[in-house]
Amino acid sequence: MKGRYWLSVGLLVGLALLPFQLHPQQDWFRTGTGLGVEKVRLGVPAFAAGSGEVRRAARVFHTVLRNDLAVSGIVELVSPSFEPLQVPTLPAELRPEEWVESPTRAHMVAYGNLQFSGNQLFVNAWLSDVRNPQVAPVLTRRYRADLTEEQARHLAHQFADEIVGRLSGGLPGIARTKIAFVSDRTGSKEIWVMDYDGHNPQRVTRCRSLCLTPRWSPDNSRLAYTAYEQAAASPEVPRTSIQLYSLVMNRRLAFPYLGGTTTTPAWSPEGTQLALSSSRTGDHEIYVVASDGGRMRRLTFSAGVDISPAWNPRTGRQIAFVSDRGGSPQIYLMDSEGASVERLTNGEGYAVSPAWSPNGQMIAFAWQREKENFNIYAMDVATRQTIQLTRDSGRNEQPSWAPDGRHLIFQSTRSGRNQLWLMLADGTGLRQLTFEGRNTAPHWSFSVR
Amino acid sequence: MELRRGLRWSGWLILLVVVMLAGCKKKPAAPPPTPPPPPAPAAPTVTLRAVPSVIERGQSTTLSWNSTNATELRIEPRVGSVGPQGSTSAQPQRSTTYTVVAEGPGGRAEASTRVTVNVPPPPPPREVRRIPLREAFEKRARDAFFDFDKSNIRPDGRIALTQTAELLREYPEARVLIEGHCDERGTTEYNIGLGSDRTNAAKQFLVSLGITAERIETVSYGKEKPFCFESTEECWQTNRRAHFILLSR
Incomplete structure (x- = not known):
């Protein structure tokens, strides 16, 4: 019952809330639904360490869990200063009446303990509904892993995803998702991957020259990106080609050079095809190829730049792209055969980087309107209503949706150089995720299945 | 009145000039009184012209000729025997003097014309x-x-x-x-x-x-x-x- 309720809330968020949202600082749930819905108030007291070995892991687990839940956007965390003096580490120790009274006023409590046994870390975790104390815990979980900080982080993400999944009616949590991006922190622009919260950055490529535009395959096993590689026949002449990298095998996969400047790959939702832009005819046009680079077919036939394709992830039958056929770059839409081309943006300014929301209803994009800097906007594809998500802070570009449809990542110069920032889909909850070097072109991975 | 008188005078003047010119031209053309009876064969005459007479290297010029009383006509160099009247195009690589020789029962006549070929300076x-x-x-x-x-x-x-x-x-x-x-x-x-x-x-x-x-x-x-x-x-x-x-x- 609760699940269905939250599902409906989640859908409303995706569908209805953004067009009607007026002030970005407003709470998106209340403005979105207008039904007086409150966020779940969740207590997350410290997890007890059963022994000295797991004290550090318990601290990491607790910190990461609280951060994940705070970022999720669907709960309101109880401040630790409002927690009861005796915090539970087992269901038997939970005193619901202490959690529901003011000022704590919790609806739910997530709690548990960490143990060390047989050289392994064990996490016992529960989620209880303190307003219905007679009911068994909503979640009871026991996790086991090696005793490392990374494992403690991973288990916290896993528990956070389970809590979010339960409270949002089955919408995926994003705590175990990853971000692919471009960073110049080693001196050259390379493709990197990090956890969604900015931790654990790992370099994927060793291009040494330039690698750009990373895109996850829908099964998260591969990355497609643009590389400036040396042509064997003529080493002085760089050629701009698409490369594929397997994150499972940790090596590049074969992909042919398709001619001209070939760039901006985008996976079809089934992962069997790639849309891309190539100047092989002398002019950038959108093509679709099989994921091994074969069976190339051309979709656009227009003078000027046609680039940055993005498939509708829900239907796979529409491709949004950027074209300057009307003068300045604007967002266009066509079907996956190249027919039914229409312009989505109104022709004003410079509109680029279309990114579909996972439900296929919204397109986020970067737009520079008259006398303004680049900002992130989102358009409801059906109604063409557009709302501004960022304002008055640096250049904001390259939005990418989280698989939950509630979060966006983008690049911004608001703190100086380009860095990656996270926000909720209404423009609130901004967090800077990267700090080292210049970081651009984020692409959010798909859900962990 | 003044103007009309001026016009009339200039009219007379032009007429005078025309008459004088006509008189001049006639003089050499007028055949000397020839002894009519002896029907000796007439001497051949020939003319040769090149239009244009100055060309750039690679362009061509048109040679045209006209003859009377000739039985055989030859243009040198490189053209050879030709009919009594006609024209041909030539593309000399350097400046050339074309000569036509006309022969007939009455004798022989010659005419020549020069075609100047401008050669562009060799690129350095x-x-x-x-x-x-x-x-x-x-x-x-x-x-x-x-x-x-x-x-x-x-x-x-x-x-x-x-x-x-x-x-x-x-x-x-x-x-x-x-x-x-x-x-x-x-x-x-x-x-x-x-x-x-x-x-x-x-x-x-x-x-x-x-x-x-x-x-x-x-x-x-x-x-x-x-x-x-x-x-x-x-x-x-x-x-x-x-x-x-x-x-x-």
């Missing part, structure tokens, strides 16, 4: 080629610059590319890479496309000036490899360009 490439290719390239290759968000060649770009094309014509062994660059405004992805269009516009312009496409490689860096790092229009203009790099082979 050996002098220019003393500068090594790389040095010449650095001195003379010019980049084309573009307007914001545009890839059409501006008038200053036409001049720059024409100069670069001249260099490439003089050094047929030279191969170049055109890099497409954009300013920092706009986004990475779209600018790759825009830079690509700029390189193609520059390449097509060179091809239209006779440089073969095989000698021209292209790459677009978009806004990834700027020449200048400030956020000023001057700096942005520096970065919006098709930049030439000499390939060593």
